[in-house]
Amino acid sequence: MSLPEWAPEGVDVTVPNAARVYDYGLGGYHNFAVDREFAEQLISAWPGILQVAHTNRAYLGRVVRWLAAQGVRQFLDIGSGIPTRGNVHEVVQAIDPDARVVYVDVDDVAVSHGQAILAGNPHAAAIGGDLRHPAGILGHERVRALIDFDRPVAVLLVAVLHFLSDEDDPPRLVRELTAALVPGSYVAVSHFTAVDDLGHEHEQVTKLYDRTPTSVRTRDRRQVAGILGGLEVVEPGVVPITSWHPDPEEPAEHEQRSVLGAVGRKPEPA
Numbered sequence: 275m276s277l278p279e280w281a282p283e284g285v286d287v288t289v290p291n292a293a294r295v296y297d298y299g300l301g302g303y304h305n306f307a308v309d310r311e312f313a314e315q316l317i318s319a320w321p322g323i324l325q326v327a328h329t330n331r332a333y334l335g336r337v338v339r340w341l342a343a344q345g346v347r348q349f350l351d352i353g354s355g356i357p358t359r360g361n362v363h364e365v366v367q368a369i370d371p372d373a374r375v376v377y378v379d380v381d382d383v384a385v386s387h388g389q390a391i392l393a394g395n396p397h398a399a400a401i402g403g404d405l406r407h408p409a410g411i412l413g414h415e416r417v418r419a420l421i422d423f424d425r426p427v428a429v430l431l432v433a434v435l436h437f438l439s440d441e442d443d444p445p446r447l448v449r450e451l452t453a454a455l456v457p458g459s460y461v462a463v464s465h466f467t468a469v470d471d472l473g474h475e476h477e478q479v480t481k482l483y484d485r486t487p488t489s490v491r492t493r494d495r496r497q498v499a500g501i502l503g504g505l506e507v508v509e510p511g512v513v514p515i516t517s518w519h520p521d522p523e524e525p526a527e528h529e530q531r532s533v534l535g536a537v538g539r540k541p542e543p544a
């Protein structure tokens with residue numbers, strides 16, 4: 275099978291991949307037949323999943339604009355996905371062209387497409403990295419070159435933590451990341467969560483993802499708050515993403531109860 279021009283060398287087109295499945299769900303074209311077939315199975319199991327992808331993306335945009343309004347100008351977007359509409363650098367550099375953004379993802383398609391669209395952008399970069407190894411991300415030469423760790427940084431962990439197991443210890447990973455940041459820095463998350471009346475649909479989706487290299491798991495409000503332990507969770511707390519600073523000009527059509535969102539701020543030392 276001949277691969278499209280954008281496909282990085284060695285890409286495995288025989289197993290569905292979370293980044294490419296999400297890209298398909300958002301209407302992108304950086305995906306293969308195996309991803310599209312898998313996405314269609316997800317949609318059959320739970321038609322609402324498409325809406326999840328779109329509301330999550332809208333949440334990401336609101337979070338970034340809110341953080342920019344707090345004065346943050348540096349963003350480390352981990353599990354950034356394949357660039358699509360409303361990328362972080364587009365949102366924040368429209369506010370301040372000097373804002374810095376580094377995208378980090380384990381997926382080669384996400385990284386190579388990120389590098390392609392950022393060519394010529396001196397303030398943004400895309401690198402390969404694994405959230406399970408924060409030291410590798412924090413020490414990466416592109417991160418050190420673009421991010422000034424003496425100034426506040428926003429770490430974005432949007433729709434990525436549910437790909438980590440409890441053994442990966444997400445609270446520890448967030449502690450390791452925030453240890454490198456000055457007070458006044460932020461961590462923003464969104465996370466798949468269980469909803470009683472969608473139990474069957476969620477179970478089907480989880481079972482399907484178990485057939486891929488990246489299983490997904492739900493976490494409840496208390497567990498998501500625990501991931502942000504040590505940070506001050508800003509108002510309105512850990513809430514369904516559609517309730518997190520909703521945009522009155524673009525109101526969500528339905529509440530999205532299957533994904534929780536929250537933003538934590540690193541406090542001054544006591």
Ligand SMILES: C[S@@+](CC[C@H](N)C(=O)[O-])C[C@H]1O[C@@H](n2cnc3c(N)ncnc32)[C@H](O)[C@@H]1O
Pocket residue numbers: 292293294296330331334352353354355356378379380381384403404405406431432433434437488
């Ligand atoms: C559902 S997409 C979310 C993309 C984007 N953050 C958003 O919310 O629109 C999840 C992304 O997380 C990436 N990912 C999964 N596990 C990861 C890990 N351990 N480290 C870095 N990225 C990871 C996947 O490759 C995928 O691109």
